[in-house]
Amino acid sequence: MTPKRKPVVGGNWKMHLTLAEAQELGSEVRNRLNSYAAVQTLVFPPFPFLHAVGQRLQDSAIGLGAQDLHVEKKGAFTGAVSAEMLVSVGCKWVLVGHSERRHVFGDGDDLVANKLRVALAAGLKPVLCIGERLQERQAGDTFAVNRRQLRAALHGLSASDVQDLVVAYEPVWAIGTGLVATPEQAQEVHADVRSAIGELLGIAFATQVRIQYGGSVKPETAAGLFGKADVDGLLVGGASLKAEEFAAIVRARNA
Numbered sequence: 001m002t003p004k005r006k007p008v009v010g011g012n013w014k015m016h017l018t019l020a021e022a023q024e025l026g027s028e029v030r031n032r033l034n035s036y037a038a039v040q041t042l043v044f045p046p047f048p049f050l051h052a053v054g055q056r057l058q059d060s061a062i063g064l065g066a067q068d069l070h071v072e073k074k075g076a077f078t079g080a081v082s083a084e085m086l087v088s089v090g091c092k093w094v095l096v097g098h099s100e101r102r103h104v105f106g107d108g109d110d111l112v113a114n115k116l117r118v119a120l121a122a123g124l125k126p127v128l129c130i131g132e133r134l135q136e137r138q139a140g141d142t143f144a145v146n147r148r149q150l151r152a153a154l155h156g157l158s159a160s161d162v163q164d165l166v167v168a169y170e171p172v173w174a175i176g177t178g179l180v181a182t183p184e185q186a187q188e189v190h191a192d193v194r195s196a197i198g199e200l201l202g203i204a205f206a207t208q209v210r211i212q213y214g215g216s217v218k219p220e221t222a223a224g225l226f227g228k229a230d231v232d233g234l235l236v237g238g239a240s241l242k243a244e245e246f247a248a249i250v251r252a253r254n255a
């Protein structure tokens, strides 16, 4: 029997938009996708717009998430945002370990693991992002790198600790470059990621955990990716900034 994993598509708005544009995009995403029950849709606006976008999404099926969090609860951490703050502005989801956090801001495996635990403790549903860099793929280390990132983040956790976890496989060479992985490239890594999750947290959990692909997804490439057995959703950056493109990607699920 094929496991039932509801597809999940997230829009990562990164450091884009003004408040008015973010509100408009939130409303547009809601208008176009609220009734599209085949896919769970999430948006990840920048911190200052979370509350206002959340208001536009109130009582809708669209989930609100943040792009990062800080590990401390409160205190003298200038510029940082805690999990409790995110919950208090209506966030239900949070990205953890996005490649830009890892490679632009220097978040290492240990910090990512800590952020994952802090998110879970606050009741936020994490999207754990992993992915290899181009030189790692070229060196034949793709599976090993993704397995290392997974192991570091999930070490010591049980399946019941991470019930709502979503994993996003985002090859670094595909993010923002226009170089989307082929459906076959995505599938072979997703299958290995699922098997690694099975070794860490048990087969039952691995069978039901959702694994997104991310990296230069466009409306034209979404259906092919969705067509693969272990691709349970997409994490979309650039193309999520236009409601029409984002909606086309979400709706590609049934195309």
Ligand code: PGA
Pocket: 012, 170, 174, 175, 176, 177, 178, 214, 215, 216, 217, 235, 236, 237, 238, 239
């Ligand atoms: P991209 O970003 O779709 O612009 O490549 C994906 C991501 O970083 O989540």
